[in-house]
Amino acid sequence: MPAIAVSTTINDDTVEFLCQPDETLLDVLRNRLGLMGAKEGCGTGDCGACSAIVDGRVVCSCLVLGAEAEGRTIETIEGMANGNELHPLQRKFIEHAALQCGICTPGFLMAAKALLEVNPDPTETEIRFWLAGNLCRCTGYDKIVRAVQDAAAEMRGETA
Amino acid sequence: MRYERPQTIEDATALMAGAEANAFVLAGGTDLLVRMQSDAFEADLIVDIKAISGFDAITQTEDGFVIGAAVPSAALSEDAALVAAWPGVVEAANLIGSTQIQGRCTIVGNLCNASPAADSVPALVAADARAQIAGPAGTREVAIADVPTGPGKVSLSKGEIIEAVLLPKPEPRTADAYLRFIPRTEMDIAVVGAAVNLSLGDDGTISAARVALGAVAPKVLLVEEAAEALIGSNLDEAALEALAVACSNASNPIDDKRGTVEYRKEVAGVLARRAAQTAYARAGEN
């Protein structure tokens, strides 16, 4: 199969890569670009561990072709912190012990970031349904929901 | 395998018409890429229709709404006019998969995947929506119910692509609702789906109704007897019971990993009742 040349923007950087026509964005990120923060938990869009934000919408990167990235704007977990300054969600996940094994954490963070961008003050129910596509098998979700609530409050300027 | 991203519908249909054996249209990809994971899957051509002008738009016309084939489901709920006009269609589309899936999946894809359990299809059928199809021989329109012909099968000819879904402008005091049953609260395929679209007359009785069921037959069912049970009533208990019985009787489901025949038949009636109550309340507010 002839490879496809793709030019895209990932975490504010212009990135060019070659990929096979049937290669997923997840495989491109992990295998060609070294962005291994996105994880493959299922490959079928059921677990959310590969979540990335494409043109402002959170998607499963396992269900996007690499070729589709042409001209898009992509955010991955590697771009979430500003240098050494963690995003409030990242900080709150650590503070609330909202992660155990951590394999689902990058996906949860991307999805939660997308949530707070459209809904800065979500209810617990809204958080739970928005994050229903991100599976976590360790935490029972309790501390994850609390971390998102706390990060949202901080981002709204309600707590220190 | 080739990946093509045509800029016009003419190029897209030409690609599909001239394709080798296994050609697939790619919009949201949330079904297609899952199939691609399978070792048995083989594709020669994938035609990505997202670059075609207008395909990503929801347009309000005098006749209703035109929803482009590449509009992700999440965008439907962001269109206030569409939500106001067809809340059941939007809630059905918004039940497809997770937030992540919502960012990609389309109602046209949901239709063309031709799963008997597709969430948006019963709602579209109840809404009397139509599909606008482009092909090498020009464009045509068909009723949504006529697109799927069985599990995984559609009535499209070689080279044809659904460009858009056309939703009519609802009559006054009309509303729809969709409910599905899944074991969890999210992420499952519908075990049963029920859509009800109804209109109220001046006296508050139901003057028109369409009831459609999903996941209880090889393809979506439009249940005339169920509609008849509603028409002329004020959604009293007798009408609801007749509706439920009609839906249960019309259901012809299978036993599988998601539910049993008995379960699906019974719950089809339960959901139709509940959807009718929601639609009735909404219509009263319109």
Next chain:
Amino acid sequence: MSFDATFQNKRFNSVGTRPLRPDGIDKVTGRARYGADFNMPGQLVARVLRSPHAHARIKGIDTSKAEAVKGVKAIVTAADMPDLTDGDEALFAILDNCMAREKAMYDGHAVAAVAAIDESSAKAALKLIKVDYEVLPHVVDVDAAMMADAPVLNDTIFTQGVEPAPSKPSNVANRSEFGHGDVDAGFAKADIIVERSYKTEQAHQGYIEPHACVASCNADGTADLWVCTQGHFVYRQNCADLLGLEASKLRVTSSEIGGGFGGKTHVWAEPVALALSRKAGRPVKLIMSREEVFRASGPTSATSIDVKIGATKDGKITAAEATLRYTSGPYPDMWAELGAMTAFAPYDLENVKTVGFEVVVNRPKVAAYRAPSAPMAAFAAESAVDELAKEIGMDPVDFRIANVAKEGTRSSYGPVYGPIGIGPTLDAAKAHPHMSAPLGPNQGRGMACGFWFNFGGQTCTDLNISADGTVTIAVGTVDVGGSRASLSLIVAEELGIEYSDVKAVIADTSTLGYNDMTDGSRGTFSTSMATISAARNAIEVMRQRAAIMWDIPLEHIYWEDGHAKAAGSKHGNRAPLSVKDIAAEAGNTGGPIAGHSELVADGAGVSFATHICDIEVDSETGSSRVVRYTVIQDAGKAVHPAYVEGQYQGGAAQGIGWALNEEYIYGDDGRLQNPGFLDYRIPVCSDLPMIDTQILEIPNPNHPYGVRGVGETSIVPPLAAIANAVSNAVGLRMSHIPLSPPRILAALNAAKT
């Protein structure tokens, strides 16, 4: 020096606080490296061909066409993995499970594997491997497998543990029995007897990270394996044994682990990856797909359990009896035995008898899953206990309290209990606001108890003090739930230094002595014991160094609050020496300062929990939803309470999923129908409420800080607690887990007629 592990009551400075986890930043930035996140130069991609049949004789495998595919570098079948197990049946089962030899024993059983330069070449080659199968009759159901006319999976299996020994082979590999007293006499004294049968379906651990490894074998017999595992030393031993490698020449490095819950205590693909690497002469990366994880890695047992319990009218249990049948997959194992041991563990019983039957079936080889075998036994026992309480007319908590085991009770499985937490968890449940909160319409409340043994085992830790006084500990138990933080707290506590001055790492198999795996809730229990021992050894070294620095006799120096202090008036005016002070002079006083420990951690304190849950049932659809959930569990001592809570919540969530929706569904053809997260339905975020926790601390007398394992017990009560809640919501006794909507609706309809 000898190490005294006896509990000593003390006030803690670090232990019991909630500092940030050391692996946190890596995990929130995507930098943490899991099984699939490692690469080697020249690495190949491996794919495994799996049986589509539940039971089939392999008459031949033709790989010639696959070998001809460009880019294919090696293909292995059982022929490339000769039997070196020397009569060790357990090891042979592992070998046969890694790569089917004479027969494919389940849908998904590996039959061949390919290593190629890329995914598409490997995939193309897989399609060209021709396997000649003779399909055989199969059986997947536990009760069906025990029938006289069931297809016999293995004609060398003659039921062990029965007299006289059977003359014919069967699918029942072993019978085990536990208990004491005379149950017949006990039942004769009972006023009321409840006798019921229960079934539970097979569940999977459902870790989000599929099994993944990178194997690199060299021609000189050395090899490296990077792998996500709960026990890299055990993996090393298994792989070395199966491949004929010398254990010390195989270095196994455990990656970050993306969940295990018992499922990563068993080798599946790693020996295959090593065999491919050895044959190809290049490193090989093998990642199981999610479908492969479900079809071919370890689920728990499916079970069929009969329970009979009798009690007097005033609420005293007179006898309890259970027969437990557990599937173990195609190979004999000891899962029913564990179920038989745990079923009645919370109670003080005069007459008790449990019998376990290990049943082989055409399903994947069962692996441990968090308190393996206990949840199903507890479901059966605690459902019957609840029903008995109701029949007697007693509150279910009071009835349990009236029969609860305590210190000195002879357990149903043999040993006499030391100080235990079951009574306190029940007392706490009784007093908990959840117990008296009003219920909404269509809601019911249930509660249940759970038990797990906890394990200790072989453990080895190195503690090194740097010249700046900061400390590293190298441990050999994989961190599955935050143990690096907990162990750093232990070091800080013992040495009297700051938590932030400690770094804990998981050492690979070449840099530390053998450690048993992280299972049996042993990670923090046993490694903290070794860490305390290592720290005390380091303190002893620091005392010696202080003696040199001060030039006074060693016996005049004692250690207190993180400092060496001089005793007595003669030296008492010397300013105490901190760890930093002593470390700074190490180069002049004898070199680097370290403490080591190698021990067998005995005396893992048994663990008990009581759970309370409220369920709302939609009686028209059979759908049930957890609306409130409370976990009360004894931790011995919670080293890092936030992570203890996390264990409680996570185990409860897994138990809730198992209770309500998770199950392996097989077709008539014996093929798994739902090998994916779409239809193997683990709880999603919107399925669950917040999960409240209450940590009790009844010190384990056999650990210096009183620590007990906390990881597993939390999955034991939920199946029963939820079944009891459903019963109270709709008046139905559900006897088949999971309580899926079709099962509940069918039961409701049956009750109407």
